[in-house]
Amino acid sequence: MISYDDLQKFYQEVRYGERFGRLAIEQVFTTVLQQIASMYTDKPVVRYQKFMQAYFDISQRIPQYYIASYVGVKPQSLSRIRKRLVL
Template structure:
């Protein structure tokens, strides 16, 4: 049984032992090497994942070829381009593994069955949607209202354990500055 996955779902809803087993049977284990893609921009996201081990980044590629990091997911978090997953449209982001990563994956059809088969499955789907909606609104608000230094402080607050796991250029891209500017921000905050 996928204990970490079941524990995470149990934060949202109550599960019987039979439901836990049923859910575990619907998730396939996939292993990715550093640099592998869970999803490439332009592909349809056909699976939602739960990161058992590892770290991924979400990014978009600008017309000039520059990558802009828009988010990260780590152990015990779900990963997916939810819009692409729901309406089967091409993804506007890529999801790439930053380190060797193990992801438990469920197909769209199996997730729909989970909503029907598990007593509180519909509630789980609603709570996940609400959670993702709040994250998206906060992210948009951050982009429009906060200066890079504030975004860096928010990054540190949300992902304190990732500072040592991420290259500085991914963090600077996430904050919205070039690496030398991030170095200056770090220096100012250290004094």
């Protein structure tokens, strides 16, 4: 976490700091847009599969209701999705 003032200091003192900041926020912006589009175009099972591909390493360490929230379904629905994928 970084404060606004520290971020401004970073931009001023680090060579190419502003470019780094712009590139970083572009990456975040495009990722968020893809996730939003996915909520409208992909089925929940596809969103869950994408989550597992991207974040498999942390999927075993966080509660399932967080994953369900990220995927945009209720925990009960996520449980059914996971059960269908295992079969």
